[in-house]
Amino acid sequence: MDENLAAIALTLRLATTVTLLLLLIGTPIAWWLARTRVWFRGAVAAVVALPLVLPPTVLGFYLLLLMGPNGPVGALTESLGLGLLPFTFWGLVVASCLYSLPFVVQPLQNAFEAIGERPFEIAATLRAGPWDRFFTIALPLAKPGFVTAAILGFAHTVGEFGVVLMVGGNIPGATRVVSVQLYDHVEALDYAQAHWLSASLVLFSFLVLVVLYTFNRRASSSFRLRG
Amino acid sequence: MVMNSQSATIDMRLKHAYGDFDLDVDLRLPATGVTVLFGPSGSGKTSLLRFLAGLARAQQGRLQVTGAVWQDETNFIPTHLRPIGYVFQEASLLPHLSVEANLLYALKRVTKDGATLQDEESEQVLSLLGIKPLLKRQPEQLSGGERQRVAIARALLSQPEVLLMDEPLASLDQQRKREIIPYLEKLRTELAIPIIYVTHSLAELSRLADTVVVLEAGRVVTSGPTSEVLTHLDSPLQLNDEAGVVIEASVISHEERWHLLRAGFVGGEMWLADEGIAIGEAIRVRVMARDVSITLSQHEDSSILNTLPARILEIAEAAVPGALLVKLVLIGSGEAVENGNSTVLVSRITQRSAEHLKLVEGMSVWAQIKSMAVLR
Known part of the structure; x- marks a missing residue:
């Protein structure tokens, strides 16, 4: 039980x-993808979307190879005195960030694109410079996209x-997350524990989604009305 | 158009080609009053306004406003550094901000030291446009006309040196237009800065313009003071069914029994429906060419109130087959005509009538005006 x-x-x-x-990293990427017209935009968008189609393994x-002792990232982290990332919590963070990147970037990109040119033009005629426009126009108008991206x-x-x-x-306490723990329970035929963990996960996910989608519905409907 | 270079503040020579669109203009616009950029859609009038604002960049050319270069071969001042006010055709307000926050968005970016909407200057702008009751509302709670009024107020709060307006009434219905036009007329008389106003409505042009620039397919076809442009018989403006002239007049007297007022102008006087305008006040009267007919003698037995002595200046063929345009100068009081100051009417009649009456240039006739509109 404590393990769970x-x-x-x-x-x-x-x-x-x-x-x-991901909200920190994904926002500039999504903003860039939404606004740029350079020729390699498609290639960048494809790289961001790769985790959607690749098998996670x-x-x-x-x-694992990149961050391992013989990989370039591994060499870098070792030379910085950070040690090796595989089989650590921060290794998981890096991997998860890459894996979940498209799920954050795409809603943000859609939200930025949905704003259109007009609000930015209005702000520019009112003497707002590029950074000013990003913080006072792009971020507030893309709020529903941020909620979706976070969920x-x-x-x-x-x-x-x-x-x-x-x-x-x-590794218990370092890398053994719920999905792995659940797999262990099923492997060990400990169905009672598996049930307990699965049910609590289902309930938790459901509650989070209900709360956030309710909020987002309100945000996005008011956005539509005002747009 | 080449205007007196001392009075020119907006000097633009711009070229831009994109697909079918090809714009090439060389314009000097005056420092004061309302300049209307007039033309059909696709004529380049909105593009010209966007080049002025820096919202788009003309491929070639030079743009200089009150001495400052905004664009030439090497420089391009971005929009947020140009001292302009811009009113868009529609959806002009920032959707996530209340009316008050929209106004403050403009005010905060031009004043360093915590200016508020309660300051005297801001107060003046708000009352000029009747904004105060709307301050707490959200943009989606406003009518189209109210939204445009707020957009205009916001543009003025950003302390522009030039006010640019892109068909601000085009997305409004007739009633909203009537509601907002008096505010625009107030701007015209009370603002010291030039207004560049884009429209394809001859009615708006007649009401507001001091100077007119007519654009077609990216070229300036005619330009000059409103009264001059409106009386050019070969101007494309005459193709419009509502073509006509604008007469600057003032109220002389009221005839309460008939609900009429008498208005005087250079070269004559006329009766108008009394709309409660005080004696001495200046008004603009719009007379459409289709409402002016010509007779050789003064008919006392006509229902038409205004029959004015005139002389034919010019006769030209109208675009419609069988129709003629006749330019008339009013000669009700002779002395004004001689010092170069005159009132001109344009009449649209049939070729048959012209032949029947044997009309020729220089002939003295009577102009009968069937109806007209007071524009104030």
């Missing part, structure tokens, strides 16, 4: 960290399995 609680706590910590990091495999990024991180197993392994 530890796995839940670790999962929440991982999902929260990843969601916050493929991503996990390459990350999807969080939920997707909670639900991942393949990448976690490849990169993080199964």
